[in-house]
Amino acid sequence: MHFKITVLPGDGIGPEITTEAVKVLKAVGSRFNHDFSLEYGLLGGVAIDKTGAALPEDTLKLCRASDAVLLGAVGDPKWDNDPQARVRPEDGLLGLRKGLGLFANLRPIKVFPVLINGANLKPEVLKGVDFIFVRELTGGIYFGRPRKRWQTARGWRAIDTMSYSEPEIERIVRVGCELARGRGKKLVSVDKANVLESSRLWRQIAVEVAKSYPDVALEHMFVDACAMRLIQNPAYFDVVVTTNMFGDILTDEASMLAGSLGMLPSASLAGVPQEKAGTFGLYEPSHGSAPRRAGQNVANPLATILSIPMMLRYSFGLGEEAQAVEDAVSEVLSEGYRTYDIMSEGNEKVGTREMGDLVVGKVRS
Ligand code: IPM
Numbered sequence: 001m002h003f004k005i006t007v008l009p010g011d012g013i014g015p016e017i018t019t020e021a022v023k024v025l026k027a028v029g030s031r032f033n034h035d036f037s038l039e040y041g042l043l044g045g046v047a048i049d050k051t052g053a054a055l056p057e058d059t060l061k062l063c064r065a066s067d068a069v070l071l072g073a074v075g076d077p078k079w080d081n082d083p084q085a086r087v088r089p090e091d092g093l094l095g096l097r098k099g100l101g102l103f104a105n106l107r108p109i110k111v112f113p114v115l116i117n118g119a120n121l122k123p124e125v126l127k128g129v130d131f132i133f134v135r136e137l138t139g140g141i142y143f144g145r146p147r148k149r150w151q152t153a154r155g156w157r158a159i160d161t162m163s164y165s166e167p168e169i170e171r172i173v174r175v176g177c178e179l180a181r182g183r184g185k186k187l188v189s190v191d192k193a194n195v196l197e198s199s200r201l202w203r204q205i206a207v208e209v210a211k212s213y214p215d216v217a218l219e220h221m222f223v224d225a226c227a228m229r230l231i232q233n234p235a236y237f238d239v240v241v242t243t244n245m246f247g248d249i250l251t252d253e254a255s256m257l258a259g260s261l262g263m264l265p266s267a268s269l270a271g272v273p274q275e276k277a278g279t280f281g282l283y284e285p286s287h288g289s290a291p292r293r294a295g296q297n298v299a300n301p302l303a304t305i306l307s308i309p310m311m312l313r314y315s316f317g318l319g320e321e322a323q324a325v326e327d328a329v330s331e332v333l334s335e336g337y338r339t340y341d342i343m344s345e346g347n348e349k350v351g352t353r354e355m356g357d358l359v360v361g362k363v364r365s
């Protein structure tokens with residue numbers, strides 16, 4: 001089969017990690033006889049430097065004309081410390097998510113058994129951890145209006161708005177229900193309904209949507225309690241659905257269960273998976289651009305490499321191919337190869353490129 005993929009390497013370690021993921025994708029193509037054609041585009045700081053815009057119009061066009069998008073990471077401290085900066089690399093990513101209608105961000109938290117002993121938490125807490133976050137990605141406080149800063153008689157003031165509409169909540173909860181249906185049938189909806197009006201609406205709609213999924217058990221959890229439960233008993237979870245900002249925070253926390261943020265892939269989808277084969281999506285690691293690690297061949301490429309099986313499954317419907325990549329990563333880890341962020345005693349330390357080569361070798365064989 002033939003698929004068109006737009007690759008957006010972005011900033012920092014982005015180009016290095018996408019290079020490795022592309023190698024793995026090509027290995028899948030040659031083993032299973034698929035033709036993946038790649039086109040490269042600019043996004044983030046590199047796009048600002050070259051065009052003045054974080055999300056150039058050409059990039060959006062390229063993405064819209066493709067079957068899926070592979071993204072590295074965006075962001076550079078060059079822009080972080082300037083509160084007046086007109087344009088930021090992150091705006092490119094947010095604009096892309098909005099422009100492509102990628103409202104559902106899936107972040108699976110799966111603990112590779114061989115990494116359990118090297119993680120920050122006790123092995124008995126991590127045993128059996130296998131769940132998936134469904135983060136709403138194009139609404140909430142990330143996009144709500146008004147959003148501004150202004151000067152008052154008592155100095156500066158700023159406002160962000162957390163707002164959700166019924167259709168926005170409905171579609172994302174449906175993604176949670178569909179995924180739960182295909183897994184352990186337990187859906188936890190995370191909100192702050194004891195304080196926030198938008199959360200009260202969220203909870204009400206969640207209850208309504210779940211009525212069409214009598215086989216799925218819906219539970220509500222406050223975001224603070226969820227943050228605690230993720231550390232106390234992470235094996236409790238099956239599918240978690242939540243708002244844009246809560247999901248941003250909780251998925252960074254949950255990544256520590258998988259050993260490192262460098263192990264966490266993600267898929268951002270424009271539709272409800274399972275309902276329609278071939279959902280358009282953008283695939284990227286959950287971590288950032290790690291500018292201090294850039295260009296040193298040390299970054300862990302596995303989060304990006306593990307985004308490839310998500311692409312193969314959700315956008316291309318290629319389950320067997322996806323499994324081959326996941327098995328390859330598993331085998332490489334079992335053989336003791338580690339990047340610096342997941343190193344434990346007795347392991348063999350490898351760089352970004354070497355890790356990519358090892359996975360490619362397993363996919364080919
Ligand atoms: C993420 C990142 C982004 C977000 C940033 C880079 C805008 O932290 O994908 O989790 O906050 O969504």
Ligand code: MN
Nearest residue numbers: 248249252286
């Ligand atoms: Mn984040």
